[in-house]
Amino acid sequence: xxxxxFASVYDALMNDAPYDEWEAYVKQESAGGSLLDIxxxxxxxxxxxxxxxxxxxxxxxxxxxxxxxxxxxxxxxVSMPLFQQDMREMEGLGLFDIAAIFCDSLNYLETEEDVxxxxxxxxxxxxxxxxxxxDVHSVFKVNEVFTSQTFADAGEDVSFIWxxxxxxxxxxxxxxxxxxxxxxxxxxxRFDELHRQRTFQPEQYKDWLIKAGFTVESITADFTASxxxxxxxxxxxxxxxxxx
Numbered sequence: 182x183x184x185x186x187f188a189s190v191y192d193a194l195m196n197d198a199p200y201d202e203w204e205a206y207v208k209q210e211s212a213g214g215s216l217l218d219i220x221x222x223x224x225x226x227x228x229x230x231x232x233x234x235x236x237x238x239x240x241x242x243x244x245x246x247x248x249x250x251x252x253x254x255x256x257x258x259v260s261m262p263l264f265q266q267d268m269r270e271m272e273g274l275g276l277f278d279i280a281a282i283f284c285d286s287l288n289y290l291e292t293e294e295d296v297x298x299x300x301x302x303x304x305x306x307x308x309x310x311x312x313x314x315x316d317v318h319s320v321f322k323v324n325e326v327f328t329s330q331t332f333a334d335a336g337e338d339v340s341f342i343w344x345x346x347x348x349x350x351x352x353x354x355x356x357x358x359x360x361x362x363x364x365x366x367x368x369x370x371r372f373d374e375l376h377r378q379r380t381f382q383p384e385q386y387k388d389w390l391i392k393a394g395f396t397v398e399s400i401t402a403d404f405t406a407s408x409x410x411x412x413x414x415x416x417x418x419x420x421x422x423x424x425x
Contacts, residue, residue, distance in 0.1 A: 187374055188245035190360050191223050193339040195284075202404045203283050203316075204229045210419055211312055214278030219268045219303070220286030224250025224261070231259040238274060240266040269298040276308045282315040285415075288378035291350065293389075296381070300393035307422040313395060315418050318380045319402070320352050322414040327354045338363045353379035383409055383416055395420035 203226055207216075213234055218227040221239030223246055231237040231254070239261060241247050247263045254261045264274065268282065269290070280303045290296050303313050318327075327345040334341055344357040358374040387397050397420050399406075402413035409416050 188223065188243060188249050190339050190341070190362060191246065191249070192225065193336060194341060194358075195225070198225075198284065199404065200225055200229060204233065206404060206417065207235075207279070207281060207314060208233065210314055211279050215276075216279040216281060217274065217277040217306060219271075219280060219282045220284070220289075221250060221263070222246050222284065222286075224253045224263070226281075226283060227261055227263075228253050228257050228259055231261050232257060235279070237261045238277070239263045240268065240271065240274070242267055269295055269302060271302045271306055274306055277306055277311060278308055279312045279314065280307055281313075285316065285318050285378065287315055288318050288380050289376070291353065291377060291379045293381070293385075296386070297389050297393065300389050300395070304393050304395065304422055309422060309424055311422045313390075313418070313420040313422070316415050317386065317418075318354075318378065319409065319413050319416050320380055320382060321412055323352050323354050323378070323380050326414060327356075340369075348377055348379065350379055352381065353377065383418075386416075386418060390418065390420045394423050396423055 207230065216230055216235040216237050218230065218237055218239040221227045221241050224239060227237050227239040227250060239250060244265050247265055250263055290299060307313065328347055330345050332343040340361045342359045346355045348355045356376040359371065361369040361371050364370050383400050387400065390397050397418065399419040400409065401407060401417045402409040403415050
């Protein structure tokens with residue numbers, strides 16, 4: 182996966198992402214403090230959290246994504262330590278009031294073991310009583326909304342074609358992305374990406390959270406306070422770190 186190219190077009194791909202709603206969700210569920218943004222990508226949400234008064238630290242697997250995030254933090258004049266780390270094996274970051282994994286970043290973990298490892302890693306980086314907030318694609322979205330669909334956008338500088346296919350594992354999807362990026366001489370350069378995501382039933386995530394030591398405070402859907410239905414597309418979890 183050529184993250185160096187993908188990082189340069191990620192914000193164009195995510196132009197319509199509901200960043201305002203993610204920010205509002207965190208403000209609604211927490212009272213401020215230190216926040217670990219896991220899978221922070223190009224830093225769009227991390228910068229918003231920092232500007233809202235949270236003391237933000239961000240991690241991502243991609244150095245290229247983090248380079249964009251650093252530039253964005255400089256542009257907005259916010260202090261925001263950023264580290265290249267794997268969410269399954271975080272270390273040396275300290276303890277936080279809140280840990281967040283948004284924008285379906287958790288769905289890039291394709292095995293049950295990796296999700297469990299991540300939950301244990303998050304638990305180890307939260308203060309007692311700290312909150313773990315995250316969202317995932319629903320099984321319905323992966324199997325019904327994405328399956329065999331094509332999405333496209335023609336922008337002035339970046340255009341893309343996005344094809345989604347069922348993955349090899351149950352409740353998984355493969356995203357085939359083709360980008361056309363305008364070069365300085367006016368021509369367009371093409372590059373391709375393949376992204377794999379997998380999800381699990383809400384009850385399975387709940388069981389893993391409890392096994393890791395969390396108390397699950399709420400499971401809601403689609404930026405509402407309502408419980409998920411069979412046709413919900415994005416599932417939100419709020420969990421609290423129990424006393425040791």
